[in-house]
Each structure stands twice: as structure tokens, then as C-alpha cells.
Amino acid sequence: MTDIMHVEGLCIAFGGLKAVDGVSFTAERNKITTVIGPNGAGKTTLFNLISGALKPSGGRVIIKGKDVTGKGPAALQEAGLARSFQITNLFFEMTVRENLRLAAQRLEPVRQALLPLSVWSRSGRPCCLCADTVARRTRSPH
Numbered sequence: 001m002t003d004i005m006h007v008e009g010l011c012i013a014f015g016g017l018k019a020v021d022g023v024s025f026t027a028e029r030n031k032i033t034t035v036i037g038p039n040g041a042g043k044t045t046l047f048n049l050i051s052g053a054l055k056p057s058g059g060r061v062i063i064k065g066k067d068v069t070g071k072g073p074a075a076l077q078e079a080g081l082a083r084s085f086q087i088t089n090l091f092f093e094m095t096v097r098e099n100l101r102l103a104a105q106r107l108e109p110v111r112q113a114l115l116p117l118s119v120w121s122r123s124g125r126p127c128c129l130c131a132d133t134v135a136r137r138t139r140s141p142h
């Protein structure tokens with residue numbers, strides 16, 4: 001199988017506390033890779049290091065052969081890494097499609113993302129296309 005991501009000797013400390021100390025693993029294409037451990041073991045810190053939210057004090061993150069260590073989230077997204085969070089915040093007074101459309105606005109250029117939906121035709125905006133596609137695939141009525 002092909003390595004999609006390789007983490008090598010990743011480290012970070014906060015004061016005297018080594019939160020992540022020399023973590024290494026490889027994620028392969030079409031394989032499931034898991035990180036398990038008790039609360040406080042450093043799992044979230046590890047994901048923050050990999051995703052660019054924190055800069056490691058040592059080690060490397062390689063995605064598809066490219067060293068992305070310490071790069072910001074935009075560079076990591078360009079390299080093919082996306083991060084999702086466990087906590088979701090929905091707007092319960094909005095329809096499923098409207099919640100999807102709001103989340104998908106990240107796909108639009110900044111100068112256009114804040115424009116009212118009526119500025120582009122409904123089917124022409126990337127956020128609408130994405131929301132419509134997901135709603136159709138999940139057979140959501142709204």
C-alpha cells in the first residue's frame with residue numbers, strides 16, 4: 001500500500017510536561033489508522049501538531065511525500081489534509097440544507113462568501129452546489 005501520511009518523532013512540551021514525546025506512525029491509503037489512549041494522554045495535542053494548530057518542537061509530518069511540518073491549516077489543506085472536530089454546532093432553527101450551505105461557504109472565495117445568496121444564482125454558488133449534493137445523497141427533504 002501507499003503511505004499517505006508519515007509522522008516521525010513528533011514532540012512538544014509545555015514547560016516541563018512532555019505532551020507528545022517522539023510519536024511516529026504511518027497512515028496508508030485505504031487503511032484505518034487509529035490513535036487511542038486515556039484522557040490526558042496527548043491525543044488532541046498530537047492532532048493539533050499534525051493539523052498545524054501547534055508547531056512541534058521536534059519531528060516531522062510528511063503528507064504524500066511532502067514535508068508539511070509546522071505549516072498552517074491552509075497549506076495542509078492544499079496538501080490534502082482536512083480536519084473535522086467532534087463537537088458540531090448546528091442551527092436548529094435552520095433546515096438541513098441551510099446548515100450544509102453555511103458549512104460549505106468555506107469553499108467560496110472570501111470576497112464572495114459574504115455576499116447574499118441572491119447575488120449568484122442558487123445553483124451557481126459553490127456552497128449551494130455542495131449543500132444540494134450532500135442533501136441529495138442523504139435524501140434529506142430540506
